[in-house]
Amino acid sequence: MTTKHRTAKHRKQTAYIGGMRPQDILMPVAAGLCCKPGGFHIDPVRPVERAVITHGHSDHARPGHGAVLARQETLDMMRLRYGDNFARSTQAIRYGEEIRLGDVKIKFHPAGHVLGSAQIAVTCKDTCIVASGDYKDAIDPTCTPFEVVPCDVFITEATFGLPVFRHGDAADEVKKLLASVALFPERAHLVGAYSLGKAQRVIALLREQGYDAPIYLHGAMETITRYYESRGIALGELCAVKGVKKADLAGTITLAPPSATSDIWTRRFPDPVTAFASGWMRVRARARQRGVELPLVISDHADWDGLTATIAATGAGEIWVTHGQEDALVHWCQARGLAARPLDLVGYGDEEEHEVVAADEAEA
Amino acid sequence: MNRFAELLDRLAYEPGRNNKLRLITAYFRDTPDPDRGYALAALTGALSFKHAKPGLIRDLIADRTDPVLFGLSYDYVGDLSETVALMWPKAPPPGHNNPPPPTLSDVVTTLRTLGKTELPKQLACWLDELDETGRWALLKLVTGAMRIGISARLAKTAAAALGDKDPHEIELIWPGLSPPYLDLFAWLEGRGEKPVNRDPAPFRPVMLAHAIEDSDFANLDPADFIAEWKWDGIRVQAVSGRDERGYMQARLYSRTGEDITKSFPDLLPSLHLPGAIDGELLVLREGRVQTFNVLQQRLNRKIVSPKLMKDFPIHLRAYDLLGDDENDLRELPFDERRAHLEKFIKKLDDPRIDLSPTIAFDSWETLMAARADPASAGAGEDADAVEGVMLKRRDAPYLPGRPKGQWWKWKHDPHIIDAVLMYAQRGHGKRSSYYSDYTFGVWTSGEDGEQLVPVGKAYFGFTDEELLQIDRFVRRNTTEKFGPVRHVVHEPDQGLVLEVAFEGLQRSPRHKSGVAMRFPRISRLRWDKPPREADRLETLERMLKDVTAN
Numbered sequence: 001m002t003t004k005h006r007t008a009k010h011r012k013q014t015a016y017i018g019g020m021r022p023q024d025i026l027m028p029v030a031a032g033l034c035c036k037p038g039g040f041h042i043d044p045v046r047p048v049e050r051a052v053i054t055h056g057h058s059d060h061a062r063p064g065h066g067a068v069l070a071r072q073e074t075l076d077m078m079r080l081r082y083g084d085n086f087a088r089s090t091q092a093i094r095y096g097e098e099i100r101l102g103d104v105k106i107k108f109h110p111a112g113h114v115l116g117s118a119q120i121a122v123t124c125k126d127t128c129i130v131a132s133g134d135y136k137d138a139i140d141p142t143c144t145p146f147e148v149v150p151c152d153v154f155i156t157e158a159t160f161g162l163p164v165f166r167h168g169d170a171a172d173e174v175k176k177l178l179a180s181v182a183l184f185p186e187r188a189h190l191v192g193a194y195s196l197g198k199a200q201r202v203i204a205l206l207r208e209q210g211y212d213a214p215i216y217l218h219g220a221m222e223t224i225t226r227y228y229e230s231r232g233i234a235l236g237e238l239c240a241v242k243g244v245k246k247a248d249l250a251g252t253i254t255l256a257p258p259s260a261t262s263d264i265w266t267r268r269f270p271d272p273v274t275a276f277a278s279g280w281m282r283v284r285a286r287a288r289q290r291g292v293e294l295p296l297v298i299s300d301h302a303d304w305d306g307l308t309a310t311i312a313a314t315g316a317g318e319i320w321v322t323h324g325q326e327d328a329l330v331h332w333c334q335a336r337g338l339a340a341r342p343l344d345l346v347g348y349g350d351e352e353e354h355e356v357v358a359a360d361e362a363e364a
Numbered sequence: 365m366n367r368f369a370e371l372l373d374r375l376a377y378e379p380g381r382n383n384k385l386r387l388i389t390a391y392f393r394d395t396p397d398p399d400r401g402y403a404l405a406a407l408t409g410a411l412s413f414k415h416a417k418p419g420l421i422r423d424l425i426a427d428r429t430d431p432v433l434f435g436l437s438y439d440y441v442g443d444l445s446e447t448v449a450l451m452w453p454k455a456p457p458p459g460h461n462n463p464p465p466p467t468l469s470d471v472v473t474t475l476r477t478l479g480k481t482e483l484p485k486q487l488a489c490w491l492d493e494l495d496e497t498g499r500w501a502l503l504k505l506v507t508g509a510m511r512i513g514i515s516a517r518l519a520k521t522a523a524a525a526l527g528d529k530d531p532h533e534i535e536l537i538w539p540g541l542s543p544p545y546l547d548l549f550a551w552l553e554g555r556g557e558k559p560v561n562r563d564p565a566p567f568r569p570v571m572l573a574h575a576i577e578d579s580d581f582a583n584l585d586p587a588d589f590i591a592e593w594k595w596d597g598i599r600v601q602a603v604s605g606r607d608e609r610g611y612m613q614a615r616l617y618s619r620t621g622e623d624i625t626k627s628f629p630d631l632l633p634s635l636h637l638p639g640a641i642d643g644e645l646l647v648l649r650e651g652r653v654q655t656f657n658v659l660q661q662r663l664n665r666k667i668v669s670p671k672l673m674k675d676f677p678i679h680l681r682a683y684d685l686l687g688d689d690e691n692d693l694r695e696l697p698f699d700e701r702r703a704h705l706e707k708f709i710k711k712l713d714d715p716r717i718d719l720s721p722t723i724a725f726d727s728w729e730t731l732m733a734a735r736a737d738p739a740s741a742g743a744g745e746d747a748d749a750v751e752g753v754m755l756k757r758r759d760a761p762y763l764p765g766r767p768k769g770q771w772w773k774w775k776h777d778p779h780i781i782d783a784v785l786m787y788a789q790r791g792h793g794k795r796s797s798y799y800s801d802y803t804f805g806v807w808t809s810g811e812d813g814e815q816l817v818p819v820g821k822a823y824f825g826f827t828d829e830e831l832l833q834i835d836r837f838v839r840r841n842t843t844e845k846f847g848p849v850r851h852v853v854h855e856p857d858q859g860l861v862l863e864v865a866f867e868g869l870q871r872s873p874r875h876k877s878g879v880a881m882r883f884p885r886i887s888r889l890r891w892d893k894p895p896r897e898a899d900r901l902e903t904l905e906r907m908l909k910d911v912t913a914n
């Protein structure tokens with residue numbers, strides 16, 4: 001389930017040279033994570049002069065900044081969502097490429113979260129901090145695999161930061177979906193999946209299982225899915241669900257944004273089985289709350305085992321924990337003698353909970 | 365065990381009856397004996413072993429996890445079995461010595477004989493071997509907390525579908541069967557003879573009636589029906605039969621098949637002829653049927669003392685005869701069974717058991733009059749214990765469950781008021797995309813003049829077509845949204861009037877209106893009526909007085 005972690009050379013809790021403490025390099029402020037010596041913010045939630053962006057999800061990649069440095073895919077996704085003028089200037093960076101900004105050097109490494117997602121290593125003098133954004137260490141055919149980056153301070157997300165979140169093999173979940181399609185050939189299967197990343201991953205997983213029938217798409221996810229294809233990710237035959245006759249949707253699979261699967265939009269499907277692909281589906285009450293009939297535990301965030309294994313593998317002596325279940329992860333780190341603290345950053349969350357489909361798209 | 369767990373997991377989320385059936389049948393088809401038999405037992409509540417206490421589960425997890433992490437996780441998940449199932453540490457990767465995960469049969473047969481002290485170790489061992497869903501199902505099973513949300517009837521129907529059999533046939537032989545039901549599955553798959561029932565006094569699944577609506581009468585011919593009073597007691601089945609040694613065995617069952625013989629020892633001597641009577645248990649004093657309230661005083665006692673039996677003399681009023689000695693009468697039409705019953709009761713000749721009288725009628729109007737005034741239509745002084753009228757098709761065989769169009773119950777008029785729709789909320793499951801839960805109110809004078817006060821909530825009674833109409837109305841007339849709740853316009857000249865039927869009223873200090881309805885349901889949509897003409901709270905208060913006066 002998890003990719004092999006590169007063995008990291010263990011660094012002792014560093015005596016920081018020249019009085020440079022980690023919090024002097026990166027520091028949480030209202031606009032996001034601020035790097036003063038480098039003159040930039042990482043994933044700022046408010047417009048800033050210079051932004052460095054980990055990935056294209058809307059809570060991390062926002063419009064209105066001066067200069068934006070990011071992976072080409074992330075810049076493209078922002079352009080698709082916000083239009084051509086989403087920033088004054090942009091600069092693309094490759095994985096492994098090093099760029100100097102002010103007094104720091106930064107380097108992008110794959111985060112395995114969605115297409116183009118990156119961890120950002122910020123090095124100032126001898127201290128290296130890795131801001132990992134959102135990440136997962138599970139295999140995903142639609143993006144470059146996660147890479148462990150040895151560092152002194154590791155900034156980790158904690159979306160699924162409780163030991164009850166163990167996500168298992170996504171292929172098994174897709175098999176569950178296909179078994180249901182086989183058992184109920186007269187019903188439509190409607191899979192709620194976040195439009196950017198999750199949907200394409202589910203499609204790719206279905207293709208890996210040998211499912212080669214056309215897969216239908218809700219209007220809101222066509223553009224981004226076509227973009228994935230343009231980046232060389234093969235997703236097989238895809239059709240817009242708009243305009244397809246109800247009876248013709250029997251026995252088919254349609255991908256839709258999560259909010260659409262509980263809306264009147266679903267009435268166009270014959271007796272739909274509503275599935276939802278999300279790490280949250282691991283907890284039954286969560287699935288029932290959403291009226292899901294077929295929960296599929298497929299997550300684009302690391303699960304508990306992934307978070308803890310990654311933290312250990314980076315060799316970092318200090319861990320900063322953001323957005324999610326910080327308490328449990330901080331406790332886990334401290335119990336292992338690591339300096340750990342929650343980083344109070346606001347504005348990030350689980351993208352699935354926030355995806356809102358505009359009314360015209362919902363009716364599409 | 366993992367496969368069974370997967371089935372339970374899926375059933376828990378699937379709202380549709382037919383889809384549940386398909387899932388269970390598919391499981392029976394794909395799963396070998398004896399596992400599927402134990403699954404059928406689990407689904408029908410036929411498994412029995414000593415349950416593990418939650419404390420034992422807590423101890424197991426405490427030995428294996430950090431207490432802070434467990435606390436945070438339990439808080440989040442909210443269910444002990446599920447938290448433990450998800451948190452249970454991964455077992456070492458399978459080596460050549462690792463046993464395969466336990467099957468459902470392994471679990472059931474082991475639990476039957478396992479000593480209390482061996483349980484924790486065995487449980488831990490299974491938890492190591494199962495996956496998350498398997499662990500969840502195991503813990504639910506051993507703690508006796510498995511709530512699957514399907515009836516035993518549904519599980520049997522799913523089994524019947526395996527062999528394209530009528531579920532009725534399984535019901536008939538069910539009392540003689542036991543887990544893992546090898547003979548049953550062999551028969552269903554055409555590999556063996558139909559099993560026979562060897563219990564001398566078995567329970568037969570009960571036949572139930574539908575509530576009749578005014579609109580139903582148009583399609584029914586009075587000549588096809590026999591009418592009787594619906595007595596307000598408890599429905600029972602009294603069965604007698606000879607065991608292998610020739611001794612008479614008598615048992616009394618509730619309508620769900622629960623053996624309640626012990627509570628009514630005073631009735632047993634009267635059941636001295638082999639047969640199976642479907643009837644109503646009543647208390648009679650000096651030949652008069654007492655109300656349900658009187659009967660209830662006897663039911664609530666743990667110990668059946670001679671004094672209790674004397675003060676609350678028990679009586680059986682016979683509706684139907686399902687078996688006469690060795691003969692199964694259930695396939696016969698009702699009027700023939702009734703003839704057998706009359707003979708049987710005569711032969712029995714016992715003061716504690718009598719025949720439920722029929723009501724003479726030649727049109728629905730005459731019957732309606734009888735129902736309105738049971739005292740003058742034959743019920744005499746027992747009229748207070750009459751709950752309504754039962755209509756039974758003369759040609760109806762005795763079918764388990766609630767078969768369509770065979771038996772009807774025609775209760776006293778439900779209470780009806782016109783109320784105004786105030787708030788709507790999305791439904792659950794299949795209805796989650798519709799606004800199908802409605803809060804309605806009636807008018808009352810408040811400080812700011814006339815205002816609506818909520819008096820109840822209903823989510824039944826309308827047709828699918830009406831649901832669509834209300835849903836559309838709600839979406840177009842929303843004034844405010846609070847999470848899943850929509851406020852719907854409710855002004856004197858703007859809004860939707862709902863005709864609400866309900867079974868009874870109670871005073872309720874918890875409700876702003878001071879009254880609470882029992883089983884309210886939407887009986888009609890009054891698009892024609894302006895909200896200002898809806899009922900007032902005073903009407904309900906008057907009804908409440910009438911209820912208490914009775």
Ligand SMILES: [Zn+2]
Pocket residue numbers: 055057060113134351
């Ligand atoms: Zn993200």
